[in-house]
Amino acid sequence: MAKAAILETPGQGLVIGDVEMGEPLAHEVLIDTKACGLCHSDLHFIDGAYPHAVPCIPGHEAAGVVRAVGSEVKTVKPGDHVVTCLSAFCGQCEFCVTGRMALCLGAGTRRAKGDAPRITRADASGGVEPVSQMLNLSALSEQMLIHENACVAIDKDMPLDRAAVIGCAVTTGAGTIFNACKVTPGETVLVVGCGGVGLATINAARIAGAGKVIAADPIPEKRELAKVLGATDTVDALAEDAVAQIHALSGGGVHWGIEAVGRQASADLAVASLRRGGTAVILGMMPLDCKVGLGAMDLLGGKKLMGAIMGMNHFPVDLPRLVDFYMRGLLDLDTIIAERISLDQVNEGFDRMREGSHARSVVVFD
Known part of the structure; x- marks a missing residue:
């Protein structure tokens, strides 16, 4: 029982x-x-x-x-x-x-x-x-x-309360950076939504060597957490000039715009923040009637849109590696x-x- x-x-x-x-x-x-x-x-x-x-x-x-x-x-x-x-x-x-x-x-x-x-x-x-x-x-x-x-x-020395969050939030966030996006050192990453998945994505982007990691969230406390996890810059996602701020910070738009909360507005922000050739990645479970798209000029600019369910993980390999990242002080699960x-x-x-x-x-x- x-x-x-x-x-x-x-x-x-x-x-x-x-x-x-x-x-x-x-x-x-x-x-x-x-x-x-x-x-x-x-x-x-x-x-x-x-x-x-x-x-x-x-x-x-x-x-x-x-x-x-x-x-x-x-x-x-x-x-x-x-x-x-x-x-x-x-x-x-x-x-x-x-x-x-x-x-x-x-x-x-x-x-x-x-x-x-x-x-x-x-x-x-x-x-x-x-x-x-x-x-x-x-x-x-x-x-x-x-x-x-x-x-x-996994390694028995790994604390199980911290190991638990690897099972979804960190697998999704880190998997997106390492597996779905294969972020190249120096590329610019925007993460919209700084909950568990978003924070894990930010942390992984730092580990991957992203040049700039921009965190967008309407809540100041979450933007501060994002800085602890590796965000180089933060933006109020509800600010009227949020897109302009992101373009200014990234020198014309981001390589990767990652939506990590599951809202129409945050997906639209990820798309609008892309540079030419950039890719928007939707992680959040959005309402079933939501649609995310690219306009004609986006397509002419080589922009792309994709989903990345559970970070496109290979979890039997990825999870022990993420545990090792934590044990070596690279992955911040405590925050x-x-x-x-x-x-x-x-x-x-x-x-x-x-x-x-x-x-x-x-x-x-x-």
């Missing part, structure tokens, strides 16, 4: 309740969750902006310790410290074999119809009902039961984490996220 934060009705917050994890099948791993970061992507489902079957357990940015493994698991063993990633990959599809694992739809990594569900709970009549697994993980729970291709072992809370405080944590005043909240399990 495990305690979990359960979404029963979108728009009404999470309910703390007991759930039961099944026995691991051949390629599954049972993990004792030690920490889970709260991500804005969870909020889209919790508030009902994105649909999902309920009841379900959100949470997809986590670290823990392996308790048990299925008979065919080769990548981790009981006692290993692991970081989980929602990019569960099959290893066999076109996307996987061409090195684009983040685009894999995860065929075969979820239980088939007719199999017992991974997660269940008691229903009102005294029976048992299935609990849907969100984004392959459902990490706001004392335990996770996942496919082995959704986790990777990204604003607070550590208990599972019982999860709704308050999401309320603070809605206010938009600080970076990452991390649920820490005993």
Whole structure:
């Protein structure tokens, strides 16, 4: 039996309740969750902006310790410290074999119809009902039961509360810089939105040797955090002359305009801030009716637009490297984490996220 934060009705917050994890099948791993970061992507489902079957357990940015493994698991063993990633990959599809694992739809990594569900709970009549697994993980729970291709072992000296945020925010932000953009030292990077993903993107841009890293956010406190993480310049994203300021700072526009919050206005700012030949990269989960585009003159100027889901990560390789970056003092995860809370405080944590005043909240399990 495990305690979990359960979404029963979108728009009404999470309910703390007991759930039961099944026995691991051949390629599954049972993990004792030690920490889970709260991500804005969870909020889209919790508030009902994105649909999902309920009841379900959100949470997809986590670290823990392996308790048990299925008979065919080769990548981790009981006692290993692991970081989980929602990019569960099959290893066999076109996307996987061409090195684009983040685009894999995860065929075969979820239980088939007719199999017992991974997660269940008691229903009102005294029976048992299935609990849907969100984004392959459902990490706001004392335990996770996942496919082995959704986790990777890490150095046991790595603090697990900091390791957790690597699972989404840092994988997305750093992956965008290192994998999707392949930023060349000296190039100029704009990051619009200084939440967890944006701050991680800024940090990675500094590591990659970007010439200028411009952070745009309407909240002064977040702009100050961006400076700590490596921003060379900051701009109020809501200023009437924000685009002009960015063009002035970058000498005519940025090479990379990275949207890291999931809003139409921030995507438009990323596009408007590009130099000739520059690329806008959309990371945030935007409202489903949003559209981002390039005008005729943008296209004539060689500008480009792309998405980079989860930073186009190769997480079995990327995550241990990011852990090493932290251990060597290159990656600043301590600044990204604003607070550590208990599972019982999860709704308050999401309320603070809605206010938009600080970076990452991390649920820490005993």
